[in-house]
Amino acid sequence: MDGLAGLLKVRVVRGINLAYRDARGSDPYVVLRLGKKKLKTSVKKRSVNPIWHEELTLTVTNSSEPLKLEVFDKDTFSRDDPMGDAEIDVAPLMEVVNMNPEDIRNGAIIKSVRPSTRNCLADESHVCWRNGRFVQDMILRLKNVESGEIQLQLQWVNISGAN
Numbered sequence: 001m002d003g004l005a006g007l008l009k010v011r012v013v014r015g016i017n018l019a020y021r022d023a024r025g026s027d028p029y030v031v032l033r034l035g036k037k038k039l040k041t042s043v044k045k046r047s048v049n050p051i052w053h054e055e056l057t058l059t060v061t062n063s064s065e066p067l068k069l070e071v072f073d074k075d076t077f078s079r080d081d082p083m084g085d086a087e088i089d090v091a092p093l094m095e096v097v098n099m100n101p102e103d104i105r106n107g108a109i110i111k112s113v114r115p116s117t118r119n120c121l122a123d124e125s126h127v128c129w130r131n132g133r134f135v136q137d138m139i140l141r142l143k144n145v146e147s148g149e150i151q152l153q154l155q156w157v158n159i160s161g162a163n
Contacts, residue, residue: 006097006158008034008058008067008090012041013151016139018048021073021081028083030150033068034058043074048148057157063094069150071142084142086120089113090154092127093136097156104129115141122149133157 012030020026025048030041037058044050058067067088073081096110104110108129115121125138135155142148 005060005063006156008060009055009155009157010058010067011055011153011155012052013153014049014051014053015044015047015071016049016149016151018050018071018142018148019083019145020048021083022046022075026081026083027074028071029074031070031072032056032058033070034060035062035065060090063090066090069140069152071145071148071150082144084145084148086140086142086150088138088140088152088154089119092125093134093154093156096127096134097158099134101129101132101134106130110134113138 010032015028018026018028025046027043027045028050029043032039039056041052041054067090069088070085071083073083075081092111092113109126110129111127113125120140122139122141125136127134127136133155135153137153140150
């Protein structure tokens with residue numbers, strides 16, 4: 001556990017207007033990559049607006065490493081089709097995790113991040129103090145695809161003895 005910084009919980013909420021890869025839609029799933037670690041959501045059959053509400057937890061040892069997100073269409077008899085990708089900048093969340101939350105009221109916005117050419121945000125994203133944790137809600141616009149967005153929530157969990 002040397003070099004362990006903490007855990008990043010990523011709640012993959014839903015896909016919005018994802019690309020059609022089959023005649024009746026797509027069978028999408030999300031892959032998250034952080035360094036050599038890789039986690040996947042379940043496959044949602046025949047949907048371009050899937051709802052996952054799945055939590056994937058990644059161990060973070062280098063907080064400057066980008067979190068990569070990819071969406072694929074599950075195919076039975078051929079390679080899964082790519083349905084877009086995005087990079088998630090975890091720096092705004094990491095910048096606040098060492099703040100003392102004692103004087104912060106529940107639901108308070110700590111930091112806001114605007115969409116720009118340097119990020120994949122579809123809309124403004126807020127880092128908040130919610131129910132005793134720092135969380136960041138975001139909607140990512142997928143790149144390298146004709147359409148699609150993914151709604152996520154990031155949550156940081158400190159591991160005692162880390163840092």
